[in-house]
Amino acid sequence: MPNSVLLMLNQPSADAPPHLVGAPTFALVDPALPQVSALDLGVTRGDGVFETIGVGDGHPQALEHHLRRFARSAAALDLPTPDSDVWRTAILAAIAELGAVPESSVKTVLTRGVEGDGRPTGWVHASLGADYDSARVDGLRVVMLDRGYRHDVEQTSPWLLAGAKTLSYAINRSVLREAARRSADDVIFVSSDGFVLEGPTSTVVYRSGDRLLTPGTGLGILEGTTQSSIFQWAESLGLGTGFERATPETLRQADAAWLVSSVRLAAPVRELDGMPFPVDHALSAGMNAHLLGLRE
Amino acid sequence: MPNSVLLMLNQPSADAPPHLVGAPTFALVDPALPQVSALDLGVTRGDGVFETIGVGDGHPQALEHHLRRFARSAAALDLPTPDSDVWRTAILAAIAELGAVPESSVKTVLTRGVEGDGRPTGWVHASLGADYDSARVDGLRVVMLDRGYRHDVEQTSPWLLAGAKTLSYAINRSVLREAARRSADDVIFVSSDGFVLEGPTSTVVYRSGDRLLTPGTGLGILEGTTQSSIFQWAESLGLGTGFERATPETLRQADAAWLVSSVRLAAPVRELDGMPFPVDHALSAGMNAHLLGLRE
Structure with missing residues (x-):
C-alpha cells in the first residue's frame, strides 16, 4: 500500500486547452519524482489555489463543499474554472489507490501553469494522516x-x-x-x-x-x-x-x-x-x- | 543557442544536507521537462525566495547586490543560508550557456524543499529578454x-x-x-x-x-x-x-x-x-x- 499517491490531470479546466488531446483524464505518477516545471507560475509566483480534504476509511469529508470553495478560489484569481467532475473523479481515484486507512488527506492543486502556455496545471495528492x-x-x-x-x-x-x-x-x-x-x-x-x-x-x-x-x-x-x-x-x-x-x-x-x-x-x-x-x-x-x- | 537554460543546484545552502554527496555543483537540465516535486513547499505553500537579475551581453547587473538581497530574503523566511559562491558560479554558468544576447535575465529560486525532507531546493533559470x-x-x-x-x-x-x-x-x-x-x-x-x-x-x-x-x-x-x-x-x-x-x-x-x-x-x-x-x-x-x- 503506497504512502502517497499523486495524480496529474491532463485537463484540470474545461475552459482551457488540454495538455493532451482526448477525454479529461489523469495519470498516476511517482510522487518521488519531479512532476512540475520549474517555470510553472504555481512555483515561481505562488499563482494557484488548493484545497486539503480530510479522508476517513476512504471517504472524503464535505467533498462538494471543498470543490465549490476550490472553484471560488480559482475565480478570485481569474484562473480557468476547475472541472468539478474531473476533480471529483481524480480525488476518488487517488483515495482508492491509497487504500483503506483510518485517516488520510487529499490535496488538490490548480496552478496557472507555465507562463505564456495558457494551460493550467492540476494534480491531486493523497497521503496518510498524521496522529492528531x-x-x-x-x-x-x-x-x-x-x-x-x-x-x-x-x-x-x-x-x-x-x-x-x-x-x-x-x-x-x-x-x-x-x-x-x-x-x-x-x-x-x-x-x-x-x-x-x-x-x-x-x-x-x-x-x-x-x-x-x-x-x-x-x-x-x-x-x-x-x-x-x-x-x-x-x-x-x-x-x-x-x-x-x-x-x-x-x-x-x-x-x-x-x-x-x-x-x-x-x-x-x-x-x-x-x-x-x-x-x-x-x-x-x-x-x-x-x-x-x-x-x- | 537555447532560448532558456535551467540549472538545478545539488547544495543550494552550505548549512543544509546536500541532495547528492560531493562538492556543491549543479546540473544542466531540460527546462521543458518537470524538475520540481509536486510536494515541494515552494509550490504547495509558495515557501521560498527568489531574485531576478537583468543581464546584458552576458554581464549580470548588480550581481552582488542581488545575492545579498537573496540571502536577506532567505533569512526573513528562516531558510538555510544560500551559499553565495555556489549561486554566483551557477548564475554565470547559466548565462554562459545561454550565449551572448543583447538582453536576458536570470532568476534564482530557493525553496524549503519537500516537506519533512530538510533539504532546500535551488535552481537558476536564464532566459532571453523581451522587448522593453x-x-x-x-x-x-x-x-x-x-x-x-x-x-x-x-x-x-x-x-x-x-x-x-x-x-x-x-x-x-x-x-x-x-x-x-x-x-x-x-x-x-x-x-x-x-x-x-x-x-x-x-x-x-x-x-x-x-x-x-x-x-x-x-x-x-x-x-x-x-x-x-x-x-x-x-x-x-x-x-x-x-x-x-x-x-x-x-x-x-x-x-x-x-x-x-x-x-x-x-x-x-x-x-x-x-x-x-x-x-x-x-x-x-x-x-x-x-x-x-x-x-x-
Missing part, C-alpha cells in the same frame, strides 16, 4: 498575531485575494515559526483594526454559554467547510450557532474555543497568548466523533 | 492600489514577511490583472495609512526639482537594486537624491516618476490613475543608457 490525538484531545497552545489587513479588505481591495485559498501561503507558514518562538503550536490571526479572523489553516469556533460562534465570512477569511459541519451538528443538539464579529477580548472571555479544519478536525485551545484557557473536553469529543462519523 | 523599448521610452500607465498593510508592518509584524522577495507573489500578479481592468500597465502600491510603497516587481523613483527621491526601506518594501544604481549615477551628475516618505499626493505633484527594476530598467510613468503624467524623456534615456552600460 494530542491536538484533538489535549488541545493547542495558541497565540494571536496581527494579519496586517483591516477586516474589510475583501470588500475594499479584492486584488489582495483575502478569502481565497492560494498557493501563496508563505505567511501562513511564517506565523507558525513565530508561534514556535513563543512556545505555541498554532495561531489566530487578528485584523489590523482588532477583529478575530481565522487560523493560518483553520477556522476559529468558540462557545459562549450555549452558543457556538465563528467570525464568519466577509472578513477576508475562508468559509469554513468543517465549521459548517460542526454548526449543523450543534444545531441538531439544540445549541445555538451564529456568525459574530469578535475582538481578542471576546475570545479571551469565551467558555471554550477551537481551531477547526478538515484534516486535524476540532482542536481545542488550551492556552491563549501564554495564559491557560478552558477546554470543553465533552464538546470537543462530541465534535470530533461527529466529524469522524461524517466520513463513513 | 516601449516601456522604457514611451512609459507606462500606472494605477495606485491599496497594499492592505500599514507602512510600519515590517517593524510591528515581521511574520508578514514584508520586505522579503518570496515565491508567494499571487497578489503581485493579481494587481496586474486589476491594472489591466483599469486600462493600465502597472501598479504602485499604497499602504493602508496612505504612503507610497513600491510596484509589484519594481521600485518607485520620482523627480522633484533637481532631486531624485524614493520611499526607501523600512516600509516593508524591497531594497531596490536598480534604484541604488540610478542614485549613484544621479549623484555623479550633480542631482540630489533622497529617501523620503511620500503620499499619493506627493507623487501626483512630482515632476516625473519611474518604476525601476533589474530587467525592464527605468520605465517612466506616463499616466497615473487615468490622468496624463509628465515624462522626463531626457532623464529616462540617461538612466536607461547608464543601466545598460553597467552590464558591460
